[in-house]
Amino acid sequence: MAELNYRMISPSQTSIESGIRSLEGPEVCFAGQEQLIMPIEIEVHKPVEETLRDREHELSQLINMVPSHLWRLTPEGEPTFFNKRMVDFLGLDVPDMDKPGISRLEAVIETVHPHEAAEFRDTLNRCLVTGEHFTMRYRLRRADGVYRWMSSRAEPMRDPGGHIVQWYGLCHDIDDQMHAEEALRQSERQLQQMIDAVPVRIWSVTSMDGPVYFNKRYQDHFRAVIPDFEAIEEPRIETLLQELICPEDAPEVQRTLLNCFESGRGTVMRFRWLEKDGAYRWAECRVEPRRDQDGTIVQWYGVSLDIDDEVRAQEALRNRERELSLLVDMVPSNLWRLTPDGETTLANKHMADFLGVDLEDKRQLAVVFDAIFHPDDVDAVSDVLGRCLKTGELFSMKYRLRRHDGVYRWMSGRAEPLRAPDGRIAQWFGLCHDIDDQVHAEEALRRASEQLARATQAASLAELSASIAHEVNQPLAAIVANSHACHRWLSAEPPNVERAKITAERITRDANSAADVVSRIRALFRQAPRARSSENINHLIGEVCQLMADGIAAKGIRIETNLEPDLPSVALDRVQVQQVFVNLVRNGVEAMDGAIVDGARALQISSLRDGNDAIRIEVRDAGTGFEDTESVFQPFFTTKQHGMGMGLAICRSIIESHGGRLWMANNETRGATVAFTLPLEASEAP
Amino acid sequence: MSQRKEMVFVVDDDARVREAINELLESLGWQSETFAAAADYVAYAKPDLPACLILDVELPDINGLEFQKQLSDDVHPPIVFITGHGDIPSSVRAIQGGAVDFLTKPVGENDLVAAVRAAIDRDRIQRSARAELSELARRLAALTPREREVLPLVVSGLLNKQAAAELGISEITLEIHRSKIMHKMRAESLADLVRIAEKLRIPITHSRRSGSLQECPTRSP
Numbered sequence: 001m002a003e004l005n006y007r008m009i010s011p012s013q014t015s016i017e018s019g020i021r022s023l024e025g026p027e028v029c030f031a032g033q034e035q036l037i038m039p040i041e042i043e044v045h046k047p048v049e050e051t052l053r054d055r056e057h058e059l060s061q062l063i064n065m066v067p068s069h070l071w072r073l074t075p076e077g078e079p080t081f082f083n084k085r086m087v088d089f090l091g092l093d094v095p096d097m098d099k100p101g102i103s104r105l106e107a108v109i110e111t112v113h114p115h116e117a118a119e120f121r122d123t124l125n126r127c128l129v130t131g132e133h134f135t136m137r138y139r140l141r142r143a144d145g146v147y148r149w150m151s152s153r154a155e156p157m158r159d160p161g162g163h164i165v166q167w168y169g170l171c172h173d174i175d176d177q178m179h180a181e182e183a184l185r186q187s188e189r190q191l192q193q194m195i196d197a198v199p200v201r202i203w204s205v206t207s208m209d210g211p212v213y214f215n216k217r218y219q220d221h222f223r224a225v226i227p228d229f230e231a232i233e234e235p236r237i238e239t240l241l242q243e244l245i246c247p248e249d250a251p252e253v254q255r256t257l258l259n260c261f262e263s264g265r266g267t268v269m270r271f272r273w274l275e276k277d278g279a280y281r282w283a284e285c286r287v288e289p290r291r292d293q294d295g296t297i298v299q300w301y302g303v304s305l306d307i308d309d310e311v312r313a314q315e316a317l318r319n320r321e322r323e324l325s326l327l328v329d330m331v332p333s334n335l336w337r338l339t340p341d342g343e344t345t346l347a348n349k350h351m352a353d354f355l356g357v358d359l360e361d362k363r364q365l366a367v368v369f370d371a372i373f374h375p376d377d378v379d380a381v382s383d384v385l386g387r388c389l390k391t392g393e394l395f396s397m398k399y400r401l402r403r404h405d406g407v408y409r410w411m412s413g414r415a416e417p418l419r420a421p422d423g424r425i426a427q428w429f430g431l432c433h434d435i436d437d438q439v440h441a442e443e444a445l446r447r448a449s450e451q452l453a454r455a456t457q458a459a460s461l462a463e464l465s466a467s468i469a470h471e472v473n474q475p476l477a478a479i480v481a482n483s484h485a486c487h488r489w490l491s492a493e494p495p496n497v498e499r500a501k502i503t504a505e506r507i508t509r510d511a512n513s514a515a516d517v518v519s520r521i522r523a524l525f526r527q528a529p530r531a532r533s534s535e536n537i538n539h540l541i542g543e544v545c546q547l548m549a550d551g552i553a554a555k556g557i558r559i560e561t562n563l564e565p566d567l568p569s570v571a572l573d574r575v576q577v578q579q580v581f582v583n584l585v586r587n588g589v590e591a592m593d594g595a596i597v598d599g600a601r602a603l604q605i606s607s608l609r610d611g612n613d614a615i616r617i618e619v620r621d622a623g624t625g626f627e628d629t630e631s632v633f634q635p636f637f638t639t640k641q642h643g644m645g646m647g648l649a650i651c652r653s654i655i656e657s658h659g660g661r662l663w664m665a666n667n668e669t670r671g672a673t674v675a676f677t678l679p680l681e682a683s684e685a686p
Numbered sequence: 687m688s689q690r691k692e693m694v695f696v697v698d699d700d701a702r703v704r705e706a707i708n709e710l711l712e713s714l715g716w717q718s719e720t721f722a723a724a725a726d727y728v729a730y731a732k733p734d735l736p737a738c739l740i741l742d743v744e745l746p747d748i749n750g751l752e753f754q755k756q757l758s759d760d761v762h763p764p765i766v767f768i769t770g771h772g773d774i775p776s777s778v779r780a781i782q783g784g785a786v787d788f789l790t791k792p793v794g795e796n797d798l799v800a801a802v803r804a805a806i807d808r809d810r811i812q813r814s815a816r817a818e819l820s821e822l823a824r825r826l827a828a829l830t831p832r833e834r835e836v837l838p839l840v841v842s843g844l845l846n847k848q849a850a851a852e853l854g855i856s857e858i859t860l861e862i863h864r865s866k867i868m869h870k871m872r873a874e875s876l877a878d879l880v881r882i883a884e885k886l887r888i889p890i891t892h893s894r895r896s897g898s899l900q901e902c903p904t905r906s907p
Binding site: 470473474475476477478479480481482484485486487488489492496499502503506509510513554 | 700702703705706707709710712713714722723744768770771791792793794795798
């Protein structure tokens with residue numbers, strides 16, 4: 001067998017090897033060497049023996065040094081050679097395979113992992129029979145019992161007659177590679193699982209027209225919505241647009257995506273998509289491109305999220321906000337909001353329209369608010385508002401506001417603070433409504449009422465004359481009767497002068513009484529300054545009590561006086577003040593007479609000092625009291641069946657003309673007290 | 687002027703008026719008693735004399751017209767109203783209620799005297815009418831039951847025969863009853879008896895011209 005000592009170079013010309021090749025069969029080369037080998041130089045022939053030895057050595061070295069397992073089988077599959085690495089790996093050499101009862105091949109198969117052993121046996125047997133190349137991956141047991149993945153190949157060597165002479169096999173350790181691949185697969189699987197598991201719908205596409213990758217959730221979505229989804233071989237964006245997205249939104253989505261793909265910029269879009277129950281739900285889709293190192297877009301990714309609940313909540317919120325805003329704007333009042341410092345931060349449309357300001361311009365609002373109050377009101381408003389802001393008390397007042405056309409209108413304004421949970425004032429909310437018409441109506445009413453009062457005063461002169469007639473008539477009736485009697489006594493035989501005298505005195509007394517009434521009434525209407533005399537008020541009270549004692553005692557009522565001694569004299573109109581006393585005493589008596597009063601029916605009259613410059617007189621009854629202690633002073637107010645209702649009104653004007661005051665209060669227990677003051681320094685009231 | 691046996695009551699809440707009217711009445715020779723309130727007048731034990739009540743319309747305890755209404759059920763002296771401001775409806779009401787007069791203050795002497803006198807005269811007449819009636823009633827009470835049966839028949843104008851037939855007694859017997867009745871009632875004639883029966887409101891049960899006789903056949907043959 002002639003052999004050739006050669007050096008060879010691989011096609012890539014990166015490595016050069018030298019070796020020996022059989023001259024008879026140059027195609028026979030080292031098993032596992034699949035590259036074509038280009039002989040480039042043939043060296044001188046060596047003497048055959050030497051050559052053989054060298055070759056033997058080199059070959060043996062080579063076989064043992066290649067980092068793979070090399071082996072050889074008989075055409076029947078019996079192993080005949082393992083290289084050293086294989087022996088080392090298995091911990092067995094070929095002779096070690098010889099075990100009783102089993103063939104060497106079976107012994108080899110034993111070292112294959114039980115999972116692959118059967119396949120290994122079948123494949124190898126088939127190859128041995130058919131002469132096909134053997135190629136397989138399997139785990140092989142290392143000497144230490146660890147199985148490692150091997151990639152194995154074997155080819156038969158045939159003689160010139162085509163008969164298989166030997167099988168040469170090679171296997172190399174791919175365990176690390178297998179684990180790496182496994183890890184990679186694992187990682188991929190996890191990634192996939194993750195992509196499928198995240199509750200979003202993910203898609204990716206390379207171009208607008210290209211097929212789209214959808215994650216499982218997206219596919220499930222499709223399946224639920226598109227009846228013949230399985231028939232769609234390659235879903236595209238178009239499919240999405242046609243089948244899934246609300247027809248109203250689809251054109252916009254398409255436009256957005258086209259823009260996106262053209263510009264290379266990501267986008268966010270919202271649209272409604274069909275859900276399996278046939279309803280549309282809102283979704284948000286974010287689209288981003290992935291670029292390679294050069295910046296070229298290689299893929300587009302999209303993430304679609306169901307945001308329906310959120311959108312609807314927002315919509316509901318917006319609707320509510322719109323409604324509230326509408327409400328705020330539509331209420332026919334001016335609404336406003338202030339910061340705790342009093343800065344206006346909000347006004348409703350009604351107010352803006354009234355003031356003629358643009359609501360959008362907050363600065364304008366603040367400026368306008370400084371100039372909208374009537375000059376006569378601005379100080380009062382800022383005083384009150386300032387106090388309210390400081391103390392937190394409710395703001396409520398009437399003022400005039402300038403309308404956009406410069407007309408001031410009366411407003412009734414109120415504001416309340418909104419407090420934070422800690423009690424601090426967070427905002428002030430105010431409301432003011434236009435009461436201008438009302439104010440004017442009230443004013444007109446007041447004017448009318450004044451006119452009416454004057455008219456009534458004039459008219460009541462006639463009515464008053466009836467009252468006056470009664471007041472004057474009583475003494476007149478007495479005078480007339482007395483004068484007739486007097487005449488009779490004098491005309492009698494003999495004349496009864498004593499009785500005549502008495503009646504004449506009574507005539508004088510009653511005539512004066514009538515004259516007093518007349519002048520009192522004249523004074524009431526003229527209110528002319530009257531001559532005043534210095535009087536002791538306690539004496540005056542005593543006279544009145546004496547004057548009225550009869551009638552009062554008849555009603556079973558007692559008068560109790562509690563007079564402070566040594567009161568200074570007061571300059572007063574004797575008749576008028578006496579009239580006041582008479583009136584008050586009569587009122588008190590009548591109040592008690594009308595009331596069912598158990599216990600003492602006593603009228604208390606007291607006099608006392610009221611400060612340094614006045615004295616006070618109180619008439620206290622135990623009657624029914626009054627519902628309204630102020631309206632009793634109005635002329636013609638009466639609780640009596642036969643009263644004119646002038647008494648207290650006249651009393652008050654008399655006391656006021658003396659520079660004093662007259663008022664009434666209901667007692668705590670029962671009845672009412674009328675009190676009046678008279679100043680020590682007489683003042684001439686107009 | 688000597689005091690008459692007549693009484694004037696005055697009710698007025700104004701002491702001055704009360705006093706003056708009292709003075710005037712006394713100067714005119716009347717006894718007078720004054721009261722400030724209607725209740726006081728009611729409570730007063732009044733002497734049995736012809737009297738008059740001068741009543742102020744505006745009284746503290748009751749309106750004079752109301753008081754008049756309350757009094758109307760009992761025997762009371764005729765009323766003369768006096769008022770500070772007389773109005774027509776009140777005066778009409780007062781007069782319809784039986785008042786003698788309705789005077790406006792101040793009251794003149796002549797008006798007062800005339801009114802008081804008229805009132806007392808009316809009271810006197812009423813009193814004598816009341817006295818006569820009670821005397822007649824006393825006489826009627828003295829009749830026997832049979833005589834009380836005969837009386838209506840006689841005053842109805844039935845003949846003795848008719849009346850006897852009506853009662854089923856003899857004409858003679860009836861004549862005896864009739865004569866006793868005339869005596870007991872102190873009637874001087876049949877006409878007198880008829881007048882007395884009228885005052886006593888004895889009903890006329892039979893008329894001579896009525897068909898009652900035909901309906902009541904005579905029992906005498």
